[in-house]
Amino acid sequence: MVKSNLEAEIEQLQNVEKQMRLAADVPGTKKAVTDILQLCFEAKDWKSLNDQILLLSKKRGQLKQAVTAMVQQAMQYIDQTPDVETRVELIKTLNTVSAGKIYVEIERARLIKKLAKIKEEQGLIAEAAELMQEVAVETFGAMAKTEKIAFILEQVRLCLDRQDYVRAQILSKRISPRVFDADSSKEKKKPKEGDDVVEEAPADIPSLLELKRIYYELMIRYYTHNNDYLEICRCYKAIYEIPAVKENPSEWIPVLRKICWYLILSPHDPMQSSLLNSSLEDKNLTEIPKFKLLLKQLVTMEVIQWTSLWHMYKDEFENEKNLLGGSLGDKAAEDLRQRIIEHNILVVSKYYSRITMKRLAELLCLSIQVCLFYCFSCTTFSNLCLLQCVCISVLIFIL
Structure with missing residues (x-):
């Protein structure tokens, strides 16, 4: 009885929708399609909901505004589905409707992100990564900058999780580090006529400075795979410069320790030498005097005795695994000794x-x-x- 009543109400609304659509009445068509979806949702008839979404989107001459309103309305129901299977089915239906339609490209990107999250929770990391790579959000003019960055960072993270380091590097190149230095306090310019109107980012999207930290933490994971110590050091340096980190000693002390270690582990070259000297000028090094002494030994042209140095810093070295960023790597101890030998050879070559x-x-x-x-x-x-x-x-x- 309830089912027949639902079908009758839907049929009435479909007649209204047809009249509004043929008359090109945008507000009326939008209200009719959203009312149909609301009826199916209130009745908890998820199969009818999926069928109606597909049916309404395929109507001849269906208005773009009506399709957009329908997709946006149905997206609100995703988190209220009774189980994962129903949720996945609804997301796939909406993906089918939004595929190839530029006016709902942002909604489609958000849907794919939700579906990828479900796949990841099911342990299907490879499938989740492939799903995310289907979307190139950097071409979306109407998407907020922070949402674009967050989406690309999620793509990079999933590639790192599946150990696809080549793809992770390619995707990371889509984000310029300069974007994090933009002054968000400046007033936004009003869009010119014909320009895309940029949407506001959803509430769950992190701020630009939070995204900066996420970006450099992901790049640390990438460079750790290659044991590129200098690039890891530069990433920690960028995190260290974030105001929220610099204001909190419990945050910047572990980061500064990592900067010191990776500077010492980096092969000697002009960039490493420049970073070494600039780090020594940091007043915060006085809070960790042992590390200041260690850096001073590296810039002083005197032979360093490896056994005495390792005896003094072994505990600090091994304690890094309990601090921010974890251990310095499997080869770090061996590479540290090699760097000390290289330093000593340079000293000998001078004298x-x-x-x-x-x-x-x-x-x-x-x-x-x-x-x-x-x-x-x-x-x-x-x-x-x-x-x-x-x-x-x-x-x-x-x-």
């Missing part, structure tokens, strides 16, 4: 023009064989005269 391999090994606290390996593998061996002298001493040693 010696000729040196025997035996003496060099003594200064570096290494065996001759290990010293020889580091000399020829060290990319920072800048003094060619010293390299020639080492080669001569090697020949003498062999003979």
